[in-house]
Structure formats: C-alpha cells, structure tokens
Amino acid sequence: MEQVTINLLNGLSYGMVLFLIASGMSVVMGAMNIINLAHGVLYMVGGYVGWTIAVKFGAPFALGLLTGGLAAGFTGLVIERGFLRHLYKQPNEQVLLSFGFVYILTNLSLWVWGGWPRMPFTAKVLSGSIEILGRAYPKARLAIILIGVILAIVLWWLQDKTRVGAMVRAGMDNKEMTMGLGINLERVFAVVFFVASFIAGLAGVLGAQLLGVYNALGLEILLLALIVIIVGGVGSVQGALLGGILIGVIDAFGRALFPKFAMFTMYFTMIIILLVRPSGLLGRRA
Amino acid sequence: MKKLILIVLLLAILVPASVAFGAPGKPLKIGAVLNFTGPAAMLGPLFKNGIVKALEENNNQVAGRPIELIVEDGATDATVCLEKARKLVERDKAKIIIGPLMGDAHLAIAPYMANKKVLITTLYCGDIKLGDYRNWLTYPTTLVGLTLPLGWYAHDSGYKTMVMITSDYAGGHGFMKGVRMGFEEKRGKAVQEVFVPVGTADFGPYHSTLKDADCVAFFVPNTAESARLITQYREFGVKMPLLGTTLAADLPQAVMEELGDNVIGVRGQAAYIWSRDDPVNNQWVEAMEKRFGRTPGGLENNSYCITSAILAALKATGGDESFDRLWRAVVRVQLATPQGPLSFTPEGIAITDGYIVEAKVINGKYVWDPIKVYPQVLDPRLVK
Numbered sequence: 001m002e003q004v005t006i007n008l009l010n011g012l013s014y015g016m017v018l019f020l021i022a023s024g025m026s027v028v029m030g031a032m033n034i035i036n037l038a039h040g041v042l043y044m045v046g047g048y049v050g051w052t053i054a055v056k057f058g059a060p061f062a063l064g065l066l067t068g069g070l071a072a073g074f075t076g077l078v079i080e081r082g083f084l085r086h087l088y089k090q091p092n093e094q095v096l097l098s099f100g101f102v103y104i105l106t107n108l109s110l111w112v113w114g115g116w117p118r119m120p121f122t123a124k125v126l127s128g129s130i131e132i133l134g135r136a137y138p139k140a141r142l143a144i145i146l147i148g149v150i151l152a153i154v155l156w157w158l159q160d161k162t163r164v165g166a167m168v169r170a171g172m173d174n175k176e177m178t179m180g181l182g183i184n185l186e187r188v189f190a191v192v193f194f195v196a197s198f199i200a201g202l203a204g205v206l207g208a209q210l211l212g213v214y215n216a217l218g219l220e221i222l223l224l225a226l227i228v229i230i231v232g233g234v235g236s237v238q239g240a241l242l243g244g245i246l247i248g249v250i251d252a253f254g255r256a257l258f259p260k261f262a263m264f265t266m267y268f269t270m271i272i273i274l275l276v277r278p279s280g281l282l283g284r285r286a
Numbered sequence: 287m288k289k290l291i292l293i294v295l296l297l298a299i300l301v302p303a304s305v306a307f308g309a310p311g312k313p314l315k316i317g318a319v320l321n322f323t324g325p326a327a328m329l330g331p332l333f334k335n336g337i338v339k340a341l342e343e344n345n346n347q348v349a350g351r352p353i354e355l356i357v358e359d360g361a362t363d364a365t366v367c368l369e370k371a372r373k374l375v376e377r378d379k380a381k382i383i384i385g386p387l388m389g390d391a392h393l394a395i396a397p398y399m400a401n402k403k404v405l406i407t408t409l410y411c412g413d414i415k416l417g418d419y420r421n422w423l424t425y426p427t428t429l430v431g432l433t434l435p436l437g438w439y440a441h442d443s444g445y446k447t448m449v450m451i452t453s454d455y456a457g458g459h460g461f462m463k464g465v466r467m468g469f470e471e472k473r474g475k476a477v478q479e480v481f482v483p484v485g486t487a488d489f490g491p492y493h494s495t496l497k498d499a500d501c502v503a504f505f506v507p508n509t510a511e512s513a514r515l516i517t518q519y520r521e522f523g524v525k526m527p528l529l530g531t532t533l534a535a536d537l538p539q540a541v542m543e544e545l546g547d548n549v550i551g552v553r554g555q556a557a558y559i560w561s562r563d564d565p566v567n568n569q570w571v572e573a574m575e576k577r578f579g580r581t582p583g584g585l586e587n588n589s590y591c592i593t594s595a596i597l598a599a600l601k602a603t604g605g606d607e608s609f610d611r612l613w614r615a616v617v618r619v620q621l622a623t624p625q626g627p628l629s630f631t632p633e634g635i636a637i638t639d640g641y642i643v644e645a646k647v648i649n650g651k652y653v654w655d656p657i658k659v660y661p662q663v664l665d666p667r668l669v670k
Contacts, residue, residue, distance in 0.1 A: 003494060010490040055544070107323075115328020117510035119544040120517050129523055135494070136523025210518075211487050214510045216325040220485060255482075255491035260454075263483040 002133035007252045009132070013141035015248020016148025017210060020203030021221055022228035023155055023240035024196030030235020031168045032189050034084055035094045038076075038101035039200055040222030041109075046072035046201025047213035048109055051118045054205075061123030061205075068205035069198045075105070076197020080190060102218055109215045117214035126209070140209040147206060151199070155237045158195075168192055172235060227266055231273045233283020242281050311351035314600070314607055316341075316593075317374030318355065319385040320409075324362025325508070326387060329585055333409055335578050336589030337384060340597060342577075348597050349605030360386045367391035368398070375402050381607045384592055385409050389429075389457045392416060403609040405616065407592045410535065410557075410585070413460060414667055417633030421609070423616065425592050426557045426625065426638040429460030430467060431665035433531045435640035436503060436555040437468020439658060440529060445500035447477045449526070451492065451515070453506045454481040461505040461531050467666065469503075482506065489515045493522040503554075505531040512536045513545055520548045530554035533643060534654045535584035542645060542652035549652065553644045558584035558625045559656050561648075562641070570624040582624075591623045595630075627662065637662050 025039040046068035054064030079101055087093045122140040129136035159165040167188050170178040179185050204213070211217070224247075232243025247266050254265030273281065318337055320330035334357060346353050356378050358370035367386040374380040375398075386395065387409045399406045400419040407423040408416065411432050416422040426432065440448060448469055452462040458481075466476055478497045482489070484507060496502065502524070506512050512530065519528060530536075534556035542549050560571050560581050570590070574582040582590075599616035600607065617630045626639035640663040643654035 006494045007491055010488065010494070014488050014490075110323075110327055116538075116541060117508075117513065119513050119541065121544075129521055136521070138490075138518075138521035140521075141490070210514075212510055212513060215327070216510075220487075252488070252491045255488075256495045259480050259482065259492065259495075262486075263454075 002135050003256070005133055006135055006137060007256045008249065009137060009141060009145070011249030011252030012245060013144045013148075013248070014210065014252060015245040016144050017203060017207040017244075018224055018228045018248055019148060019241050019244030020151060020199055020206065022225040022232065022244055023152075023237050024199040025225050026229045026232065026234055026240045027159070027168070027237065028193060028196045029229065031172045031192055033089065033091075034080075034087075034193075035091055035098065036076075036079075036084065036193075037095060037098040037222060038079060038105065038218075039098075039196070039225060040220070041102050041105040041218030042072040042076050042197045042200040043204040043207070043221050044109060044213065044215065044218040045075055045105060046204030047208045047217065048113050048118070048204075049201070050205030050208060051121060051213050052113075054123075055118070055121050061121075061126070065202055065205045069202035072201020072204065073194045073198035076200070077190065077194045079197075080193040084193075085186065085189075102222070106215050106218055113213075113215070115215065118208070118212050120209055120212045122209040144206055144209060151202070152237065152241050155199070159237050164188065164191065224266075227270050229280070230270055231280060233277075233280025236282050239280055239282035246281075311349075311605060313354045314348065314351040314605065315354045315356060315378055315380040315382075316596070317371070317378060317380035317383040318357045318589075319360040319367050319370050319374070319383060319391075320357060321362045321387060322359040326362040329387065330359065332583065332585040333385065333387070333589040335574070335582070336586035336591075337593045339574060339577060339586070340590045340593035343594075344597050348600040349603075351605040356380060360391065362388065364388065364391040364394040368394045371395050371406075372398065375399075375404055381405065381609065382596060382612075383407070384589060384596075389413060389455075389460075392422075396422070405596070405607075405609060405612055407596075409588055409592070410532075411457075411460075413456070414635070414665055417631070417635050417668070420633065421613065423592060423595065423630065423634045423636065425588055425595075425636040427636050427663060428464075428665040428668075429457060430464035430667070431635070431663055432557060432640070433461045433464030433505070433555050434468040434665070435642060435658075435660035435663055436529060436531060437465045437470070437474070438472060438660060439553075439555075439642045440465075440469050440501055440503065441472035441474045442658075443501075443527075445474065445527075447475050447499040447501075449496050449499045449502045450476050450479040451489075451502065451504035451506070452479055452481050453484055453486075453511070455484050455507070457507060458484075458505050462503070465503050465505075465529075465531065471666075484511075486511060487514070489518045490522060493519055493524055496524060496526070499526060501527045501529055503529040503531070509536050509538075509541055513541060516545060516552060517548050528552050528554075532557070532584075533645075534559055537645075537654075538583050539581065539652055542654075545652075549645045550647065551645065553642065553657070556584065556641045556643045556654055556656075557638070558587040559641055559643055559654050561653050562656050564624075564626070566622050567624040587623075587625050591621070591625055591628055594621060594623065595619045595628065626659075631664070631668055633668065635665065635668060637664050639663065 049071040050064035050068030228243040232239030322330040360367040640660040642658040
C-alpha cells in the first residue's frame with residue numbers, strides 16, 4: 001500500500017512539472033498555430049535564472065520562481081515579437097526558426113552559466129522529508145503538487161472564465177471573424193505567448209527541485225512536453241493537465257514495476273492514445 | 287669560378303648556422319577529438335588543459351620535432367567524432383589521436399583507425415575489446431578494471447549483500463560488471479540489479495523499490511544524473527550505505543559544495559584524487575593551478591598522463607611516429623604520474639592504481655578523501 005502511495009505521489013509531482021511545461025506550449029499551438037520548439041529552452045532559462053537568484057545570490061526561493069518566470073516570459077516575448085509573428089501560417093519556417101533558438105539559447109546558457117549542471121535546489125522550508133505511511137517523502141515534491149494544482153486552477157480560470165480567455169478561444173476557432181469584431185488579436189497573442197513562456201520559466205524553477213538545471217535540459221524537456229501534448233490534446237489546459245498526470249503516473253509506476261522497460265512506458269502510452277484518439281484525450285477537434 | 291667560390295662561402299656560413307640554431311624537424315601532428323558542445327561540453331576544455339600541460343612541459347617538441355596540436359570538437363556525438371577523426375587522419379595527416387571520450391564513439395571509430403594504423407587513445411576507460419585492435423591506449427584501464435576495486439572494497443567493509451543501480455547502456459553495464467566481479471570474487475552477493483535509462487530525471491520510483499541489502503552500489507553516466515541520484519536517495523530516506531563509481535570525475539569540488547550534506551558519507555571508486563599526498567601529484571597539482579587557475583581533477587589527469595605516455599614513446603623512437611615503432615615503444619612506457627605508477631599491457635591497456643574515496647569536509651572544503659588504495663589493478667580477463 002505504501003509503495004503504491006509513494007509512487008502515486010512521485011507520478012503526480014513529476015506529472016505536475018510536465019503539465020506546467022506542456023500547458024503553455026499547448027495553448028500557443030492551439031491558439032496561435034505556432035509550433036514553438038524553443039519552449040523547452042525557455043524552461044531551461046527559467047531554471048538557470050531561478051538558480052542564480054535563489055542559490056548564487058541566496059535570495060528567497062519565491063523570488064527565484066518569479067524572476068525565472070519573468071526571464072523566460074520576456075525571452076519568449078522577444079522571440080514572438082521579433083521573429084515568430086512574421087511567420088504565422090508557415091509551420092516549416094516556425095519549426096526551423098524556433099529550433100534555431102534552441103541552439104542559440106543553449107549556447108548562450110553554456111557561455112553564461114558554464115557546462116557544469118546545477119544541483120537540485122529548493123526553499124529552506126521545503127528541504128528535507130516528512131513521513132508518509134512510515135516512509136520518508138520529500139517535502140519539495142508535495143509542494144510541486146500543490147503549486148501545480150493552484151496553477152492549473154488559475155490557468156483554467158484564465159482560459160475559460162475571463163474575457164481574455166474568451167478572446168483566445170474565439171481566435172482559435174475563427175481568427176478572421178474575431179479580428180473583424182475589433183479585437184486586437186495580435187496583442188492578445190503576444191500576451192498569450194508571454195504567459196506561456198512565463199509558465200515555462202516558472203516550471204523550470206519548480207522542476208529544478210527535482211531535476212536541477214543543465215544545458216541539455218531544453219531538448220530533453222521539449223520531448224516530454226510534446227508527448228504530454230499529444231496525449232492530452234492540443235490547445236487546452238485541461239488536456240495538458242490530464243496528459244501530464246497520466247504520463248507522470250505511468251512513468252513512475254513503469255519505473256517501479258518494470259524498470260527494464262521504463263524507457264518505453266510513456267512512448268507506449270502515447271502510441272495507444274494516438275491509435276484510439278488521434279486528437280488527444282481532451283484535444284480541441286478541428 | 288667566382289660564382290662557385292661565392293656559393294661555397296655562402297654554404298660555409300649557412301650550414302653551420304643552421305646546425306647551431308638547431309634546424310627544426312618536420313612538425314609532428316597530434317590530433318585530439320574532445321567535446322566542446324553537446325551534453326559533455328564542459329569536459330572538452332578540461333581534457334585539453336591536460337594535453338596542453340604535458341606538451342608545454344616538453345616545450346611543445348619531442349626529439350627535435352615541433353608538435354602541432356590539432357583539436358576538433360566531437361560534439362558528444364559518435365557520428366561527428368568519426369567525421370572529425372577522419373579529417374584529422376586524411377586532411378591533417380595526424381598519426382596520433384587523443385580521444386574521443388564516449389564508448390559509442392570508440393566503437394564507431396575503431397575499425398577505421400585500425401585500418402589506417404593510427405595510434406589512438408581513450409580518455410576515460412574503454413571496452414576490453416579495444417585491446418584486440420592493438421592500436422588503442424585504454425586509460426586508466428578497462429571499464430571492468432576501473433570498478434573492480436569497489437567490489438573488493440565492499441567486501442572488505444564487511445558487506446555481504448549489495449543492490450546495484452546501473453545505467454542501462456554498454457558503458458554502464460561494463461562499469462557495474464566490474465563491481466559485481468570484484469564483489470562476487472570475494473563471495474559477496476548482488477541481491478538486486480536495477481537498470482535505469484540514460485537521462486533518468488526522477489530516481490524516486492527506483493529508490494522506493496530497493497530491496498534490503500548491506501549496501502547500494504551505483505553507476506550513472508554524468509554529473510547531473512549522479513547528483514540527482516544522490517539527492518533523491520537522501521530525500522527518500524534510504525539508509526543503506528551508498529557506494530558510487532567514477533565519483534571524483536563526475537562530482538568535482540564545486541558540485542560537491544552545491545550537493546552539501548547530501549554527499550557527505552558517500553564512498554566509492556575514483557581513478558584520480560587531486561588531494562592524494564604524493565610528491566609527483568603535489569607538484570603537478572601546483573603547476574596546473576598556476577597554469578590554469580583551478581585545481582585539476584581526473585579529466586585533466588587522464589589526458590595529461592596519456593599525452594605524457596605518447597611523448598615518452600616518441601622520445602624512445604627518436605621522434606619517429608611510424609605506427610609499428612611507436613606502438614612497440616608506447617606499450618613499454620613506464621611513468622611515475624600524478625595518478626600513480628603507469629604501465630601498459632601488450633594490448634595497450636593501462637595498469638594503474640585503483641582508489642577508494644569518501645566525501646568529507648576537510649578544512650571547510652568538500653573533498654574526496656582517499657581511504658584505500660588497490661595498487662596496479664588489472665582487468666582479470668587479461669590475466670586469463
């Protein structure tokens with residue numbers, strides 16, 4: 001029983017990190033039709049900036065979270081305003097350009113932070129473990145689950161219950177009609193891109209509690225984000241949440257029960273979902 | 287006639303002058319394939335420092351021939367390593383190549399290098415099969431030879447049972463095979479072997495399924511994974527003693543400081559320790575700190591020792607880099623190195639000391655403190 005609980009918690013904490021990285025990317029793909037492969041390196045930028053603030057300068061972890069999110073948000077905004085907005089409806093060019101940013105930002109991080117990985121870090125109050133069913137469990141992981149749930153609610157509220165969210169959803173369904181109603185969709189999209197990048201940066205700092213930060217992270221995390229989006233479906237926060245949790249939990253149990261096949265469990269899940277529901281579990285159908 | 291006398295006079299002046307100033311021989315090219323980009327990008331500069339230091343100690347020449355070092359970026363990619371090695375051989379005409387690092391690159395390059403009769407080296411161990419080619423210098427030893435002492439040490443510490451966490455790729459299997467061989471040779475028993483994929487982000491699920499044993503031994507392939515494994519091992523409150531492999535190379539001092547108390551008490555195998563008190567080592571560490579402004583680690587040591595061995599062989603051949611003469615000379619090299627005494631088997635596999643270290647704080651610094659030495663370790667399969 002305690003092993004099931006521990007692995008469920010492991011899956012949930014890992015799944016929340018996956019949800020946060022995938023949610024922004026999914027909404028950008030769904031709302032703006034932009035395939036931003038630089039989303040993974042925005043996660044990495046957030047992690048590095050958060051590390052600099054919280055570990056190098058010894059500032060509170062919460063400040064590291066905020067600055068990590070802002071750094072990624074503004075970097076994303078520069079990419080969107082400076083480059084990607086000229087490439088709407090040109091998916092091949094978007095892929096090439098955003099993948100170029102993967103290399104640029106990875107090498108910039110190598111130059112700024114060096115090649116040695118930065119160790120997992122967390123707030124002082126979150127370091128150490130608490131006992132769950134007689135076994136030690138890291139407090140930082142429980143915090144990740146809690147923060148993930150709060151952010152999921154906020155993002156869902158933003159998407160489904162606010163005027164901006166309604167504009168984004170309208171733009172997803174019919175861009176021309178929405179613009180015809182006098183909505184400055186370009187500005188809305190810039191805000192969406194900033195928020196998505198901000199969340200990626202935030203996830204970078206939160207995820208650093210588990211993974212640390214290193215300069216290959218951008219590509220590694222991108223692959224995971226794409227799997228979550230495929231499973232959960234493009235364009236919805238709920239889909240990213242479901243996909244993240246599903247992949248996280250399956251991965252945790254796969255590693256615990258079938259360690260030799262751990263590499264394949266999440267890919268196997270993705271294949272099954274693709275066969276049964278090609279648009280993902282909660283994807284918006286065309 | 288006057289012209290002839292003039293020529294003779296000119297020659298009389300020029301020839302002794304050239305002899306007096308030591309006319310340089312044809313440059314001797316040494317190639318190196320190191321990683322400056324990709325996941326192992328941080329390792330390339332360190333390996334390069336070791337090579338540069340060894341060359342500088344010889345004034346960048348050997349037997350009157352100036353040495354030209356040509357460094358290529360292998361990008362932590364076997365295909366790129368092969369391309370760069372081919373470039374070094376075919377365009378630059380290098381007959382000696384240092385590196386690459388990764389085992390998959392060794393396998394990709396080996397047949398080509400054997401065909402071209404190029405002397406080539408590993409940078410951090412290699413599979414025993416490289417010895418079959420008889421053109422590879424495998425330093426500091428084979429994968430198995432490197433970690434064998436950890437198995438012996440586990441037994442010597444009174445442990446009877448062991449859980450093994452092994453990174454699931456050829457190198458990982460090789461390293462942990464050494465631990466198992468050493469432990470089982472002394473009648474220890476491995477009760478569980480957990481294979482984890484390369485690049486594992488979350489070790490939590492594995493830690494929660496470990497069986498009870500006297501100790502846990504592990505190999506994961508890089509700094510980020512080693513650090514995560516140790517941190518998460520502590521977070522999950524696993525109490526069994528943790529024994530690691532390739533520790534000093536994967537977790538240098540700066541990384542240990544970030545790991546903090548989590549790393550204290552971890553013991554394991556290390557190929558080189560900068561803090562080992564030995565006159566040759568002390569002098570080298572001081573010289574490296576002066577030259578590069580940082581305390582050297584196992585990576586600098588490896589490339590330094592390999593380069594020093596090649597230079598010693600070149601001195602023995604009088605600067606002749608033709609393969610057959612150079613190979614015969616290099617496997618006979620015996621050196622006192624910062625790592626300890628160095629010699630080679632006829633297959634080109636280095637025989638070096640094996641160290642066991644423990645993470646401690648000494649004088650306010652996190653260090654790998656050498657606690658046991660297993661002298662001149664040889665892969666037992668070579669003895670047979």
